[in-house]
Amino acid sequence: MEVAYATQILLLILTTLNLGVCMAEGLHVTCSEKERNALLSIKHGLVDLSNRFSSWSDEGDCCTWPGVTCNNITGHVMELNLSTPAWSSPYRELSGEISPSLLELKSLIRLDLSSNYFVLTPIPSFLGSMESLRYLDLSLRKNPSCTIRPSEHKNSTPTGKPTQWCTSRFIMPA
Known part of the structure; x- marks a missing residue:
């Protein structure tokens, strides 16, 4: 028994x-349609010769896309890694336009644009107005035309010299 x-x-x-x-x-939790559309707009502004973002499409959960990390509870995009891997061919770097659709990612904390080729397009100053952004990596292989300055982001703290903004990583305090 x-x-x-x-x-x-x-x-x-x-x-x-x-x-x-x-x-x-x-x-x-999946990403919102608004954030998925913002990411697709970002993708369409970029020239991606390596096809890294080929899986980014109108369907599916953008939280599962390469380079995108979402909050497990809210589903909001927290991190966006658009860097070119160090082992990648120099001709596989991203180029094109950095879309203002980044501003739609209200919970974005980390943005990595490192090792890309944005020589013909200046780094947009709107990056400095992204309130939740705490980490921004603009270290580049090529020397860009840079329009954003550390002073444009409230309380920004460069991890490199202010004169090397475009080759620096910035950690913005909360």
Whole structure:
């Protein structure tokens, strides 16, 4: 009788655990349509010879796209890594326009634009107005035409010299 009772308790525990796992899977938060559209607009402004962003499409969860990290609870985009890997060919760098659609990513904390080729397009000054942005990497392989200055972001703190804004990483205090 004790074995049967213990078996029933064990089955009850396993069923409860299984139900909890199934419910947790159902709580997966996806990105908002507004943020997905902003990311697609960013993609369309870039020249991506390496096809790194080929999986970015009108369908699916943008939180699963390469280079995009979302908050697990809210689904908002927190990090955007558009850097070119160090091992990549110099001719596979991103170029083109840095879209103002970045401003639609209200929860963006980290933005990595490092090792790209934005010589013909200046780094836009609107990057300095992104209030939630705390980390910005603009270290580049090529010398860009730079229009943004550290003073344009409230309380910005360069990790490099202010005269080397475009080759610096900035950590903005909260």
